[in-house]
Amino acid sequence: MFKAISLAIALIMPGTAIAANNVSLSSDVFVERKVAKPNGTTALVLEPPTTVTPGDKLVFVVKYKNVGRAPATDFSVTNPLPKAVAFNGTSDGTEIVSVDGGKSWGPLADLTYLGGNGEVRPALMTDVTHVKWTFNRALSAGSGGKLVFRGTVR
Template structure:
């Protein structure tokens, strides 16, 4: 069964300390990674479970969860979350497709279908998921006090 998504409070405390240069840390941002396992039930159907990644090998499917919450006392606006993709992970999509991506290390951004990658001969080709280096979400609603949400994307260990 799916394990509950526990907030890593230790990390949050560390985060608070690291951000003390600001007047306050009104937002919490936490990152979790799960590995997806497929097992076959007795009747032949497949069951998919998410586990804490104790064993990860090339080809495994990972689910990344970025949670955010406004724990401050004022509304945050122009809220943008960026997640560089680990080098050993190939992007495998999001559930809602609301992200924009970069295929050049974060210089240019756009919807994946609109991006192109330069080839050695000087021409370009359409960008693929395997080209993605960064993910970004632009949330156009002000994040009011207490508001929270999560961003989910999938990857495959190269």
């Protein structure tokens, strides 16, 4: 089985190898912590996720950049949510989401959640399985940016 997959990949590889290098994509995850400052105020700081427990607020940062010479058209970024993370919104609100494992997409307010027992209700943040940003314009050569969303450890 494993060998067969490798073989199939090897066969389709040549066509995609060069083009794939056109866009770079990186993912970072931080933990949001409240830190008491000496002057009595509380500051929110982002820390590396060295110690993470249920209830902790995570900040996901996805950076993308077109490192090739040609524009990348029909560009989109998708981040499937890890099972143990409940979606908690994005910083810009321009995302679409899926609550059914990536089958259907839309703004959260437009989606309906189908429960296993026939339950049907408006979708909630905690139902989100995937978050996706689609770009109207081509990603021109050399340009890039970052996408930020938040999640809570279930």
